Amino acid sequence: MRKPDSKIVLLGDMNVGKTSLLQRYMERRFPDTVSTVGGAFYLKQWRSYNISIWDTAGREQFHGLGSMYCRGAAAIILTYDVNHRQSLVELEDRFLGLTDTASKDCLFAIVGNKVDLTEEGALAGQEKEECSSNMDAGDCVSPRAPKQVQLEDAVALYKKILKYKMLDEQDVPAAEQMCFETSAKTGYNVDLLFETLFDLVVPMILQQRAERPSHTVDISSHKSPKRTRSGCCA
Amino acid sequence: MMSIKAFTLVSAIERELLMGDKERVNIECVECCGRDLYVGTNDCFVYHFLLEERPVPAGPATFTATKQLHRHLGLKKPVNELRAASALNRLLVLCDNSISLVNMLNLEPVPSGARIKGAATFALNENPVSGDPFCVEVCIISVKRRTIQMFLVYEDRVQIVKEVSTPEQPLAVAVDGHFLCLALTTQYIIHNYSTGVSQDIFPYCSEERPSIVKRIVRQEFLLAGPGGLGMFATVAGISQRAPVHWSENVIGAAVSFPYVIALDDEFITVHSMLDQQQKQTLPFKEGHILQDFEGRVIVATSKGVYILVPLPLEKQIQDLLASRRVEEALVLAKGARRNIPKEKFQVMYRRILQQAGFIQFAQLQFLEAKELFRSGQLDVRELISLYPFLLPTSSSFTRSHPPLHEYADLNQLTQGDQEKMAKCKRFLMSYLNEVRSTEVANGYKEDIDTALLKLYAEADHDSLLDLLVTENFCLLTDSAAWLEKHKKYFALGLLYHYNNQDAAAVQLWVNIVNGDVQDSTRSDLYEYIVDFLTYCLDEELVWAYADWVLQKSEEVGVQVFTKRPLDEQQKNSFNPDNIISCLKKYPKALVKYLEYLVIDKKLQKEEYHTHLAVLYLEEVLQQRASASSKGTEATETQAKLRRLLQKSDLYRVHFLLERLQGAGLPMESAILHGKLGEHEKALHILVHELQDFAAAEDYCLWCSEGRDPPHRQHLFHTLLAIYLRAGPTTHELAVAAVDLLNRHATEFDAAQVLQMLPDTWSVQLLCPFLMGAMRDSIHARRTMQVALGLARSENLIYTYDKMKLKGSSIRLSDKKLCQICQNPFCEPVFVRYPNGGLVHTHCAASRHTNPSSSSPGTRT
Numbered sequence A: 001m002r003k004p005d006s007k008i009v010l011l012g013d014m015n016v017g018k019t020s021l022l023q024r025y026m027e028r029r030f031p032d033t034v035s036t037v038g039g040a041f042y043l044k045q046w047r048s049y050n051i052s053i054w055d056t057a058g059r060e061q062f063h064g065l066g067s068m069y070c071r072g073a074a075a076i077i078l079t080y081d082v083n084h085r086q087s088l089v090e091l092e093d094r095f096l097g098l099t100d101t102a103s104k105d106c107l108f109a110i111v112g113n114k115v116d117l118t119e120e121g122a123l124a125g126q127e128k129e130e131c132s133s134n135m136d137a138g139d140c141v142s143p144r145a146p147k148q149v150q151l152e153d154a155v156a157l158y159k160k161i162l163k164y165k166m167l168d169e170q171d172v173p174a175a176e177q178m179c180f181e182t183s184a185k186t187g188y189n190v191d192l193l194f195e196t197l198f199d200l201v202v203p204m205i206l207q208q209r210a211e212r213p214s215h216t217v218d219i220s221s222h223k224s225p226k227r228t229r230s231g232c233c234a
Numbered sequence B: 001m002m003s004i005k006a007f008t009l010v011s012a013i014e015r016e017l018l019m020g021d022k023e024r025v026n027i028e029c030v031e032c033c034g035r036d037l038y039v040g041t042n043d044c045f046v047y048h049f050l051l052e053e054r055p056v057p058a059g060p061a062t063f064t065a066t067k068q069l070h071r072h073l074g075l076k077k078p079v080n081e082l083r084a085a086s087a088l089n090r091l092l093v094l095c096d097n098s099i100s101l102v103n104m105l106n107l108e109p110v111p112s113g114a115r116i117k118g119a120a121t122f123a124l125n126e127n128p129v130s131g132d133p134f135c136v137e138v139c140i141i142s143v144k145r146r147t148i149q150m151f152l153v154y155e156d157r158v159q160i161v162k163e164v165s166t167p168e169q170p171l172a173v174a175v176d177g178h179f180l181c182l183a184l185t186t187q188y189i190i191h192n193y194s195t196g197v198s199q200d201i202f203p204y205c206s207e208e209r210p211s212i213v214k215r216i217v218r219q220e221f222l223l224a225g226p227g228g229l230g231m232f233a234t235v236a237g238i239s240q241r242a243p244v245h246w247s248e249n250v251i252g253a254a255v256s257f258p259y260v261i262a263l264d265d266e267f268i269t270v271h272s273m274l275d276q277q278q279k280q281t282l283p284f285k286e287g288h289i290l291q292d293f294e295g296r297v298i299v300a301t302s303k304g305v306y307i308l309v310p311l312p313l314e315k316q317i318q319d320l321l322a323s324r325r326v327e328e329a330l331v332l333a334k335g336a337r338r339n340i341p342k343e344k345f346q347v348m349y350r351r352i353l354q355q356a357g358f359i360q361f362a363q364l365q366f367l368e369a370k371e372l373f374r375s376g377q378l379d380v381r382e383l384i385s386l387y388p389f390l391l392p393t394s395s396s397f398t399r400s401h402p403p404l405h406e407y408a409d410l411n412q413l414t415q416g417d418q419e420k421m422a423k424c425k426r427f428l429m430s431y432l433n434e435v436r437s438t439e440v441a442n443g444y445k446e447d448i449d450t451a452l453l454k455l456y457a458e459a460d461h462d463s464l465l466d467l468l469v470t471e472n473f474c475l476l477t478d479s480a481a482w483l484e485k486h487k488k489y490f491a492l493g494l495l496y497h498y499n500n501q502d503a504a505a506v507q508l509w510v511n512i513v514n515g516d517v518q519d520s521t522r523s524d525l526y527e528y529i530v531d532f533l534t535y536c537l538d539e540e541l542v543w544a545y546a547d548w549v550l551q552k553s554e555e556v557g558v559q560v561f562t563k564r565p566l567d568e569q570q571k572n573s574f575n576p577d578n579i580i581s582c583l584k585k586y587p588k589a590l591v592k593y594l595e596y597l598v599i600d601k602k603l604q605k606e607e608y609h610t611h612l613a614v615l616y617l618e619e620v621l622q623q624r625a626s627a628s629s630k631g632t633e634a635t636e637t638q639a640k641l642r643r644l645l646q647k648s649d650l651y652r653v654h655f656l657l658e659r660l661q662g663a664g665l666p667m668e669s670a671i672l673h674g675k676l677g678e679h680e681k682a683l684h685i686l687v688h689e690l691q692d693f694a695a696a697e698d699y700c701l702w703c704s705e706g707r708d709p710p711h712r713q714h715l716f717h718t719l720l721a722i723y724l725r726a727g728p729t730t731h732e733l734a735v736a737a738v739d740l741l742n743r744h745a746t747e748f749d750a751a752q753v754l755q756m757l758p759d760t761w762s763v764q765l766l767c768p769f770l771m772g773a774m775r776d777s778i779h780a781r782r783t784m785q786v787a788l789g790l791a792r793s794e795n796l797i798y799t800y801d802k803m804k805l806k807g808s809s810i811r812l813s814d815k816k817l818c819q820i821c822q823n824p825f826c827e828p829v830f831v832r833y834p835n836g837g838l839v840h841t842h843c844a845a846s847r848h849t850n851p852s853s854s855s856p857g858t859r860t
């Protein structure tokens, strides 16, 4: 097993679609899922880096495992369901605290999933998916409802998190860049979400490597003493 | 969920051996170290058995335990735990909260009586930090509340090294290096007893379910988690493997790579650490101990001891493959990498990849199959051999044993489904085509290419020809028979050609053109054959088919001679004489060939030129004879004839003139006279006989081509004279004369012309001529003047330079040194360079002979 270079963790209430998002991204499909037990992870090769992506269980029973999964994480995806306001509330009340173990420069993304079920989401995805014709998906039976959670709510949460982490808005990616509305069902914004994060995580890996003392001695980059001397004289 | 048989449960110690018929005696704990098996009971006995493993050819090994000894520890308490420290030859026995050391062989307590008191439970550090091989590191949970203690245990003494107090009561402990993994009342933590730093792992309610802490590999532990999870955690407090999902009431866990095994009151369950799936469930009632000892997994009830014998990995993988669970088989195989020596692993893994490839292949999952064949470095012939008749009869190939798949051939695999069969064939085609040029093909290129040829031929695939015209290893006899069977005669010809049997190839193609055999591959096969012969090095073959190609078409057929690559022309039988004699029967071809010699190759041989001219002439005459109306316009052949007569200087003029006699070809006669230098005569014919003034003018031009201007002038004057000689009565000729003068003013000597002209002609009439002549003469005059001026000024420049050089005097004194040898001048003789540098005369002379010395001109 290759050791991953970095870790991304999906957090959020049960049934918001964490597993579905990950399956959509990794396997390009939207299969039936069962509520996750414990957790699972995928290894994603991005450029030359191995990034592990952990899918956690939203069920209350497994809540205690969250801190461990988040330990040392480079990025955390906080997921809610745009049709359930409570799922956004839970992010702040229940899940934010789990992220204390994450790496100190951890990135946060806030993701509102299942936009395909909302009126506007339906419009956006209409050409692609004919959901109304097949009645198999339980979430499809209800007529399109107005979205319960707006993107601004997510942005507000994002800013709150920065306060909580005592981070300066200048030092982190902008809220607009890190708040997503997705649909695991249609694939809407899913690639964008993950790949935005990968691209942000790669420089962190490089920085980490630079900070950690190398275990191998690089004889080729040996600096001549002359250079240091001239440095001190100048 | 599909299961797999990973372990078999076999009995190790029958209950009779332990307790006979004593009902109340229970097994409390077990320890196994190599072949030594120890059992502790609730009536304070320790038993020592020797475990004998007997392999059974097909099936799991069986075990027999022979009792060596048993000893009562002298208390009325149960023996809680046993651990062997084989390096010290000691068994650590926990009984009545005290760990005593006994000899592993005779079970006698150490004479020193060394012991650790106040221990509720203990664990050995399997990744010790002390570095002393004659001591083990023991960690105990103390009977003192919230206390952990670390001891070093030697052969006959113990030494406490550390005491750690914990925030809650510890219930279970495992040690790795400096890290303690602890189950506390409400959570698991990792504690580094060297730095004192603790880290929470996750909360866990030990009141609901028993905690489990089990070290699985270096720096990694397995813990019982909420909801029946088996959680993995490293010493850093993170998880690197996804959890496995046990039942809610697991009481013990063990590891036997790549499986984690869990025990609850009814079952033993086996999960894979590689994909977290549950792989096997074994019913096992009332089990209360599950432990692994250096890879050997032991379970026990209170009455009996059993061993979980792992099935050999290969067997497990084969089982998975047999049920087409390719993905799982590969995961398992890959996971086994570090447990198997590298060489052996590679052989095994390759074979598994190949088998998996065939499974995918049989399901027509060609992409996957291809990838597996590639990575498994499959001997392609295994695949080819599935297809009936594709391998050459001479192939030495036999399928690997044991077989990689269960199929006799493609018919069986597809069950006769033609569509599937076609798909399989298409796959093989593309696969072979891909691998034939890679190293995979090394050693059996013949088999691959022959198979590919057969597939192409059968499928009527275009690539058949590409295969045969590029480098290939198709076996001749096999391929030939197959091509014949599929009526691919053209391709068969290519095959013969590739195998240096050009005669057979050409004969076959000729048969196709002649209609003796049918093959419509090429509609232009005749041209192809001509082309082939043109480049064919086999002279005899070319001669053999020369008549055939010429009979088909003289014009095209002659190409075998005319387009033949040049350099070999000299030293073989394709010399012009041979060819000409061959072409006797084919006049059109002969003309083409002579044209080739005379015009294209510019052979300067009288014979060919004359011959060609004669042939042209004959044809012209023939055309004349046949054409009903004596058309005046020149035919194409006539044009060619004229061109030849004009351009060539080699043919026999008199001979041709003779042939022309009375033929009524004045133009041609004129040209011939011209060739003889009889310009007067020639022009006479043109002017008087033909009355073609344009032709006459033209004659003057081509006849003087490449000759000096006086010659040309002479011709024009001759023509003019002819025009004028006829006298003013013949009006037409006068006009022609005027036109000639006006058009070619510069070709004449104007002064001479004016003498010749009749006085009656007006200046008006000759205006263009006169103007042209004037302009020409003025132009000549001016050009001369310019040249003169330029010459004068050049002369002036040289005079100036000379003056300048002579102008100033040069002082030669003792102080002046020669610029070359740096010595003073002793005589008043020196050489001065244009830049002013002075040198000795002898130095200047030697400088010219010795170019390496520096030039004085560059000195400053």
Ligand SMILES: Nc1nc2c(ncn2[C@@H]2O[C@H](COP(=O)(O)OP(=O)(O)OP(=O)(O)O)[C@@H](O)[C@H]2O)c(=O)[nH]1
Pocket (backbone or CB within 6 Å): A012, A013, A014, A015, A016, A017, A018, A019, A020, A021, A031, A032, A033, A034, A035, A036, A037, A056, A057, A058, A059, A113, A114, A115, A116, A117, A137, A139, A140, A182, A183, A184, A185, A186
């Ligand atoms: N319409 C719609 N349904 C979705 C979408 N994403 C997930 N679902 C459905 O929501 C349900 C829950 O999805 P999961 O991916 O299992 O949710 P989860 O967050 O992993 O849940 P836990 O594992 O219990 O934490 C499933 O029935 C999915 O089919 C989506 O984008 N649109």
Ligand SMILES: [Mg+2]
Pocket (backbone or CB within 6 Å): A018, A019, A020, A033, A034, A035, A036, A055, A056, A057, A058
């Ligand atoms: Mg899930």
